[in-house]
Amino acid sequence: xxxxxxxxxxxxxxxxxxxxxxxxxxxxxxxxxxxxxxxxxxxxxxxxxxxxxxxxxxxxxxxxxxxxxxxxxxxxxxxxxxxxxxxxxxxxxxxxxxxxxxxxxxxxxxxxxxxxxxxxxxxxxxxxxxxxxxxxxxxxxxxxxxxxxxxxxxxxxxxxxxxxxxxxxx
Amino acid sequence: xxxxxxxxxxxxxxxxxxxxxxxxxxxxxxxxxxxxxxxxxxxxxxxxxxxxxxxxxxxxxxxxxxxxxxxxxxxxxxxxxxxxxxxxxxxxxxxxxxxxxxxxxxxxxxxxxxxxxxxxxxxxxxxxxxxxxxxxxxxxxxxxxxxxxxxxxxxxxxxxxxxxxxxxxxxxxxxxxxxxxxxxxxxxxxxxxxxxxxxxxxxxxxxxxxxxxxxxxxxxxxxxxxxxxxxxxxxxxxxxxxxxxxxxxxxxxxxxxxxxxxxxxxxxxxxxxxxxxxxxxxxxxxxxxxxxxxxxxxxxxxxxxxxxxxxxxxxxxxxxxxxxxxxxxxxxxxxxxxxxxxxxxxxxxxxxxxxxxxxxxxxxxxxxxxxxxxxxxxxxxxxxxxxxx
Numbered sequence: 001x002x003x004x005x006x007x008x009x010x011x012x013x014x015x016x017x018x019x020x021x022x023x024x025x026x027x028x029x030x031x032x033x034x035x036x037x038x039x040x041x042x043x044x045x046x047x048x049x050x051x052x053x054x055x056x057x058x059x060x061x062x063x064x065x066x067x068x069x070x071x072x073x074x075x076x077x078x079x080x081x082x083x084x085x086x087x088x089x090x091x092x093x094x095x096x097x098x099x100x101x102x103x104x105x106x107x108x109x110x111x112x113x114x115x116x117x118x119x120x121x122x123x124x125x126x127x128x129x130x131x132x133x134x135x136x137x138x139x140x141x142x143x144x145x146x147x148x149x150x151x152x153x154x155x156x157x158x159x160x161x162x163x164x165x166x167x168x169x170x
Numbered sequence: 171x172x173x174x175x176x177x178x179x180x181x182x183x184x185x186x187x188x189x190x191x192x193x194x195x196x197x198x199x200x201x202x203x204x205x206x207x208x209x210x211x212x213x214x215x216x217x218x219x220x221x222x223x224x225x226x227x228x229x230x231x232x233x234x235x236x237x238x239x240x241x242x243x244x245x246x247x248x249x250x251x252x253x254x255x256x257x258x259x260x261x262x263x264x265x266x267x268x269x270x271x272x273x274x275x276x277x278x279x280x281x282x283x284x285x286x287x288x289x290x291x292x293x294x295x296x297x298x299x300x301x302x303x304x305x306x307x308x309x310x311x312x313x314x315x316x317x318x319x320x321x322x323x324x325x326x327x328x329x330x331x332x333x334x335x336x337x338x339x340x341x342x343x344x345x346x347x348x349x350x351x352x353x354x355x356x357x358x359x360x361x362x363x364x365x366x367x368x369x370x371x372x373x374x375x376x377x378x379x380x381x382x383x384x385x386x387x388x389x390x391x392x393x394x395x396x397x398x399x400x401x402x403x404x405x406x407x408x409x410x411x412x413x414x415x416x417x418x419x420x421x422x423x424x425x426x427x428x429x430x431x432x433x434x435x436x437x438x439x440x441x442x443x444x445x446x447x448x449x450x451x452x453x454x455x456x457x458x459x460x461x462x463x464x465x466x467x468x469x470x471x472x473x474x475x476x477x478x479x480x481x482x483x484x485x486x487x488x489x490x491x492x493x494x495x496x497x498x499x500x501x502x503x504x505x506x507x508x509x510x511x512x513x514x515x516x517x518x519x520x521x522x523x524x525x526x527x528x529x530x531x532x533x534x535x536x537x538x539x540x541x542x543x544x545x546x547x548x549x550x551x552x553x554x555x556x557x558x559x
Contacts, residue, residue: 022341023340023341023342024339024340024341024358024359025341026341027321027322027323027324027338027339027341028321028322030324031283031322031324034324052341054341058342061343062341062342062343065326065343065344065345065489066283066323066324066325066326066344067324067325067326068283068324068325069324069325083479083482084245084246084439084479084483085245085246085403085435085439085465085476085479085480086245086246086402086403086465088479089403089404089467089471089476121284121325122243122245122327122483122486122487123243123244123245123246123247123483124284125242125247125248125250125251125284125285126248127245127246127247127248127400127402127403127408127465128248128400128401128402128408128409128410129408130402134284137286137287138287139284139287
């Protein structure tokens with residue numbers, strides 16, 4: 001446990017050292033920590049405060065302001081389904097049902113294995129190809145139930161490949 | 171591009187020509203030319219770009235900044251995404267010209283978190299521009315140097331508002347503040363700063379090379395130039411269209427295959443709902459709001475459902491700093507829910523309309539001031555459909 005914490009702290013320090021110490025670096029630092037660890041825990045907030053000199057309370061205020069930043073751990077893959085009107089009228093509700101059924105969780109939850117989180121988001125600028133969603137850094141448009149299942153499978157497969165080497169379980 | 175007629179942005183372009191010309195002209199003449207073109211901000215608010223540059227150029231300061239506002243969050247808008255994907259060099263050239271004009275050496279692209287997948291290609295474009303000496307030190311072998319860096323947002327619609335964007339970049343919550351002072355005086359790191367929309371910057375190289383008079387041949391007298399429209403909803407051909415300002419809703423619908431529409435939301439959630447009877451009105455700064463978002467609804471669509479979607483959006487995206495916006499949007503959404511259940515009296519609806527006026531008058535920023543637009547226009551256009559259900 002102790003070594004684990006130290007490893008996390010080292011990774012955190014590595015991230016911090018990439019940035020300058022002035023306040024304008026705060027958001028880029030928080031975005032990188034959030035993306036790397038899946039959330040920004042209280043230890044990270046303390047370290048960021050030490051590094052930048054920004055009070056802990058203010059860092060907390062900044063984190064809670066942005067919907068992509070969070071103190072609760074999200075899944076490895078965060079699925080953000082667009083709920084704005086162009087996606088909504090193009091069949092968003094059906095996609096909601098497919099995602100919930102396939103992953104066995106409701107929106108706002110994370111799968112038990114820590115792989116997927118389901119969230120809604122506002123317009124992601126994919127209105128010409130609705131319904132659409134983001135999974136981490138990528139955008140997927142023109143969603144149909146079949147395509148959603150294919151996309152989820154491709155993420156699960158890539159995980160197996162990471163764990164067992166190329167080709168999945170032999 | 172579905173649009174056959176190549177107008178300005180999707181016409182011919184040689185990277186660097188505008189910048190080289192600007193360097194010959196000198197900062198004063200560049201500002202004067204952009205001012206003469208009457209180019210207005212393409213992010214939605216429509217502030218004259220030349221004037222913004224002039225005010226910032228006048229400021230005495232050791233540092234100034236150019237920020238390209240790529241926090242495209244208005245529902246139904248995706249034209250900046252297309253420009254950043256396909257025409258990044260043009261955006262960067264516009265930024266460099268702006269930097270030269272106002273005396274800035276550093277620029278930032280504030281890219282919304284939802285578009286993080288564009289970061290790599292933008293950084294590649296910056297590197298390629300530096301290689302060709304259109305960015306970096308001693309641009310085109312002159313004394314002018316200009317660097318560009320990409321900064322990411324993290325999911326907040328209000329950060330598209332320029333004061334909120336600057337707060338966000340300064341490392342604070344992305345909350346707007348009272349004005350004055352304007353960013354031209356106190357902006358990023360409290361230094362004079364110009365914030366321009368992606369599309370606005372793209373017109374700049376053309377205005378510099380072809381001149382203000384040529385630019386004014388497009389559009390109307392008060393709304394010069396073309397405009398990119400992001401078209402979505404119930405149309406045959408959704409996509410980005412470059413059309414002249416002053417185009418009527420009818421003409422636009424014909425272009426995109428949206429004939430027979432029930433209503434069109436012009437300018438996004440913060441824009442206006444336009445019903446069939448007003449389809450002959452034109453989209454320009456003196457007419458319907460030219461923010462660029464066009465969402466088309468056919469006769470099967472329930473307009474109360476559309477309105478509810480917009481109000482949920484504003485309740486979530488209001489930064490909560492000022493009372494009229496935070497409470498007002500919440501009350502409007504509550505009213506929509508009452509309407510859904512058939513529990514809203516005509517008298518109460520009138521009270522909500524009065525609340526809309528209060529929000530417009532007293533909200534701190536554009537979000538709260540424009541949030542009631544959808545409510546007012548949809549209620550007015552579809553009163554019978556909405557009230558008696």
